[in-house]
Amino acid sequence: MKLSANPIKRGYLYLEEWFNLSFGKEWNPLYHLGPLTFFFFWIALISGLYLYIFFNTTVDQAHASLEAIVHGHVLGIGSLMRSLHRYASDAAIITIMLHVFREFSLDRYRGTRWYSWFTGIPTLWMVVLLGITGYWMVWDELALYVSMGASHLLDALPIFSDSMARNFLPGNLSDRFSTLLAFLHLLGQPMFLIFMLWFHVRRLTHVEVTAPKGLAIGCLIALTALSIYMPALSHPPVNLSKVPTEIHLDWFYLNIFPLLQYWSPGEIWLLVAGVTTFMLFMPWLPKKNEGIPAIVDLEHCNGCAQCVVDCPFDAISLQARTDGAKWENEVIVQPELCAACGICTGSCPSSSPFRKMTEDGSLKTGIDMPELPLDKFKQQTDDALAKLAGDNRIIVFGCGHGYDIDAFSAPNVATVHLFCTGMMPASLAEYALKNGADGVVVSGCRSGDCYYRFGNHWLDLRIQGKRMPAIRSRVDKERIKILGGAEIDGKKLHKQLDLFRQSLVQKTATPSVTTAKEVNHD
Amino acid sequence: MTSRPAVRYLLQAFNLTIFMALIAAFSAGPTVKQLEDGLAVVTLAFGHAGEPVRACHVRTAEELAALAPNMRAPLDCPRERSVIKVELLMDGKTILDLTIPPPGTFKDQGVDVYQNVEVPVGRHEFTVRMNDNALVDGYTYTNSYTADLAPAQLLFIDFNQRIGGFTFN
Numbered sequence: 001m002k003l004s005a006n007p008i009k010r011g012y013l014y015l016e017e018w019f020n021l022s023f024g025k026e027w028n029p030l031y032h033l034g035p036l037t038f039f040f041f042w043i044a045l046i047s048g049l050y051l052y053i054f055f056n057t058t059v060d061q062a063h064a065s066l067e068a069i070v071h072g073h074v075l076g077i078g079s080l081m082r083s084l085h086r087y088a089s090d091a092a093i094i095t096i097m098l099h100v101f102r103e104f105s106l107d108r109y110r111g112t113r114w115y116s117w118f119t120g121i122p123t124l125w126m127v128v129l130l131g132i133t134g135y136w137m138v139w140d141e142l143a144l145y146v147s148m149g150a151s152h153l154l155d156a157l158p159i160f161s162d163s164m165a166r167n168f169l170p171g172n173l174s175d176r177f178s179t180l181l182a183f184l185h186l187l188g189q190p191m192f193l194i195f196m197l198w199f200h201v202r203r204l205t206h207v208e209v210t211a212p213k214g215l216a217i218g219c220l221i222a223l224t225a226l227s228i229y230m231p232a233l234s235h236p237p238v239n240l241s242k243v244p245t246e247i248h249l250d251w252f253y254l255n256i257f258p259l260l261q262y263w264s265p266g267e268i269w270l271l272v273a274g275v276t277t278f279m280l281f282m283p284w285l286p287k288k289n290e291g292i293p294a295i296v297d298l299e300h301c302n303g304c305a306q307c308v309v310d311c312p313f314d315a316i317s318l319q320a321r322t323d324g325a326k327w328e329n330e331v332i333v334q335p336e337l338c339a340a341c342g343i344c345t346g347s348c349p350s351s352s353p354f355r356k357m358t359e360d361g362s363l364k365t366g367i368d369m370p371e372l373p374l375d376k377f378k379q380q381t382d383d384a385l386a387k388l389a390g391d392n393r394i395i396v397f398g399c400g401h402g403y404d405i406d407a408f409s410a411p412n413v414a415t416v417h418l419f420c421t422g423m424m425p426a427s428l429a430e431y432a433l434k435n436g437a438d439g440v441v442v443s444g445c446r447s448g449d450c451y452y453r454f455g456n457h458w459l460d461l462r463i464q465g466k467r468m469p470a471i472r473s474r475v476d477k478e479r480i481k482i483l484g485g486a487e488i489d490g491k492k493l494h495k496q497l498d499l500f501r502q503s504l505v506q507k508t509a510t511p512s513v514t515t516a517k518e519v520n521h522d
Numbered sequence: 523m524t525s526r527p528a529v530r531y532l533l534q535a536f537n538l539t540i541f542m543a544l545i546a547a548f549s550a551g552p553t554v555k556q557l558e559d560g561l562a563v564v565t566l567a568f569g570h571a572g573e574p575v576r577a578c579h580v581r582t583a584e585e586l587a588a589l590a591p592n593m594r595a596p597l598d599c600p601r602e603r604s605v606i607k608v609e610l611l612m613d614g615k616t617i618l619d620l621t622i623p624p625p626g627t628f629k630d631q632g633v634d635v636y637q638n639v640e641v642p643v644g645r646h647e648f649t650v651r652m653n654d655n656a657l658v659d660g661y662t663y664t665n666s667y668t669a670d671l672a673p674a675q676l677l678f679i680d681f682n683q684r685i686g687g688f689t690f691n
Contacts, residue, residue, distance in 0.1 A: 022533035222538040
């Protein structure tokens with residue numbers, strides 16, 4: 001078993017495996033961190049709207065009105081809503097940080113993905129600012145602590161002509177500022193956040209925003225239980241003639257403020273600016289070369305748009321035909337958005353090893369990868385098939401981001417390397433079975449966690465006959481095995497390969513009478 | 523890897539409990555202690571522009587004639603403001619001594635002061651004095667106040683030129 005040299009990635013993969021064991025692949029929270037964050041946002045929004053109905057935003061009445069909500073509403077609904085508002089917001093920070101950790105540890109933030117990473121950093125700051133203004137609105141001792149800290153930080157910047165911190169000294173506090181805060185927290189910041197999130201996912205297709213129902217229900221039950229067990233409480237109301245001494249801080253949002261006891265505002269800004277700048281430019285430290293982008297061969301493209309639909313990075317679009325052919329549209333690739341995964345090749349109906357060769361003797365398709373064209377990996381498949389010897393011969397197609405398929409090599413097991421299993425036309429499995437293989441294994445990333453987002457998922461559906469271009473129904477799908485695993489999953493994958501081999505032995509002993517059974521995938 | 527539904531539900535409950543425990547642990551703690559016991563805070567905070575660094579000069583007829591017609595203002599006043607010097611004393615001992623040059627490219631901006639000083643609780647006499655005029659030796663504004671400070675109490679010293687100088691709140 002070949003282990004990753006990167007201990008961070010290995011640590012993440014074990015965590016992911018633990019969650020697969022606990023939640024299954026469909027509910028694994030690490031596969032749904034974005035939708036989960038959205039879900040927590042919805043909880044915070046709904047509970048926040050409830051609070052706002054009864055909340056008085058003025059300096060004098062804010063604390064008292066919140067206390068009335070928390071302690072005066074029937075069945076403790078007010079307390080529950082206030083606690084859900086706080087804890088869902090905290091949960092969102094955890095899922096966001098896990099999201100950042102995941103993309104970093106799996107190296108999914110460089111190359112063409114720089115855009116999502118780059119736009120995600122200011123989005124994270126906007127979430128934190130939204131939380132800070134929320135704590136500010138309550139006008140308790142914590143709010144005073146936050147307002148003084150934030151004012152000192154803002155006063156260090158050359159923005160305001162007068163000191164902002166003086167607004168929070170005895171005799172200076174006014175409702176105008178609380179009105180501004182209410183506007184920011186209730187409308188300005190959430191609207192801006194949604195706008196930033198739109199930017200964040202702008203270069204992705206098939207963006208998932210709804211968490212799996214079971215996972216969402218589980219999280220809601222857990223948050224409700226926590227809200228009942230440990231209701232969120234306010235500090236005493238603001239007393240401007242007294243310094244708040246003990247602050248029960250929400251470290252998810254307010255962690256920067258304690259630093260003010262040790263560092264000057266200028267030093268803190270330097271830290272924030274340094275960390276932010278470093279994170280913003282991480283995708284270029286060092287830069288990742290994605291490989292040569294896909295190219296379109298109009299002679300073999302009828303503009304069916306299957307590749308447009310399947311591209312995970314929105315790199316392919318349609319335009320009016322330019323070559324005078326009878327078709328209405330043609331596809332074009334935006335090279336700067338292309339991750340060079342080859343999924344488009346796998347989705348092109350022209351990508352078939354059974355297709356007639358062109359005059360120069362090569363196999364062509366509508367959209368292809370210059371570094372590993374269809375003709376080349378069909379040739380590699382032929383070479384691999386020729387090498388197979390013995391009984392129960394298996395050909396393994398593997399991607400460059402899952403388990404190293406060379407570890408499967410044996411006299412009766414040959415391997416073919418692809419960028420992503422999604423670039424493999426489903427018909428290639430049929431071709432291999434017809435040309436000497438007893439079984440075909442496709443070894444990609446862990447199920448639900450394709451490095452290129454959808455490669456293994458699209459292929460899985462094509463083998464099952466549920467997505468075009470699908471494998472032909474007469475193919476014996478019991479001879480096709482789809483494996484999903486990461487670098488640390490060698491033991492499990494070898495066991496699954498052995499089981500598949502045994503099933504082939506049994507099939508040889510008792511020939512199957514069925515031809516189109518459910519696809520055999522783990 | 524799969525496991526039986528009952529085991530999976532138990533594992534899910536375990537994981538969600540860890541998740542909630544993490545939220546519970548950091549949503550209202552660990553507590554930050556901002557001020558040690560037995561201390562109060564004196565805050566000196568005000569905004570003020572110092573006086574011009576020199577007196578205005580009355581231009582002579584010759585000087586005015588040498589200027590363009592639209593520039594012939596009778597008084598020639600400097601833009602630059604004086605450095606602000608502030609000193610805060612508690613029971614006769616200096617606890618804060620600030621010298622703040624006027625900001626701005628032409629040193630013509632007002633100065634913003636915001637300083638906290640932690641002091642022991644109890645009865646103290648505070649004196650604050652300031653020089654905001656480079657043409658004057660000594661202090662241009664002085665005020666004193668005796669306060670009996672309770673733990674965590676905030677004594678706020680403001681400055682308002684219109685009402686005669688420093689005030690204690």
